[in-house]
Amino acid sequence: MAKIYTYEDVAQHSTSEDAWIVIDNRVYEVTKFLDEHPGGEEILLEMAGADATTNFLDIGHSDDAMKILKTRYIGDIDPSSKPIPKKVVETTSSETKGSGKLASVIALICFVIGYYLLN
Ligand code: HEM
Known part of the structure; x- marks a missing residue:
């Protein structure tokens, strides 16, 4: 069974030492991938601890990117949890x-x- 996390849980992981990201209601642990990201560490770190679905889809990531994403999967978002807007x-x-x-x-x-x- 997949682990279930809330957006509050995910928000606790928003640093370069500990970065989670939500895409399509799934939670990904991306700490080790940050400096390998072809689109740059900064852009990914900006979304750490939050829902990056729109940003991820807007870029039009390749199938390769989807494959990498799958290897980082750690669980699902609690359906009753609501996204927390990232502080501007x-x-x-x-x-x-x-x-x-x-x-x-x-x-x-x-x-x-x-x-x-x-x-
Ligand atoms: C864990 C999630 C992510 C993975 C595994 C990932 C993976 C990749 C990969 C493999 C590429 C190379 C191009 C491709 O194959 O599509 C790429 C490029 C890129 N990504 Fe990501 N990405 C992730 C999240 C994000 C997010 C959240 C953003 C935006 C906030 C982003 C922005 C970009 C940009 C701007 C490029 C460069 C595109 C270009 O130069 O043409 N990525 N990413």
Whole structure:
């Protein structure tokens, strides 16, 4: 009998040392495959701990990819469990911080130039 996992269980495995992924209600352990993935480690790690069905199908993976997938199968998703949306990484705040820093540096340079011009 296949092991049954919830999306909460899968979400506990979202790091490069321990990565699970859900495709079509099946759970796959992909830790060792991360650095072998022809599409890159990053993209797969981004989906670790979550449902990657849409992303996996959108790429149009080959039969070879399906074969690799089968070797990583560890169990099924509990049908009553609901997918947990992956947290979107917030990039805007750090970008604003970055440009704020740049603005202060420019303001400081203007101030110094202005100071020397006036004296
Ligand atoms: C355990 C799951 C996965 C397996 C076994 C797998 C396997 C593979 C394999 C064998 C390839 C080479 C091309 C092919 O044979 O289709 C590939 C390419 C690729 N995969 Fe995956 N993949 C997995 C999950 C994912 C996911 C979740 C994503 C997207 C988030 C993804 C994105 C890509 C991309 C972008 C390429 C490159 C396509 C290209 O350069 O043409 N893969 N993958």
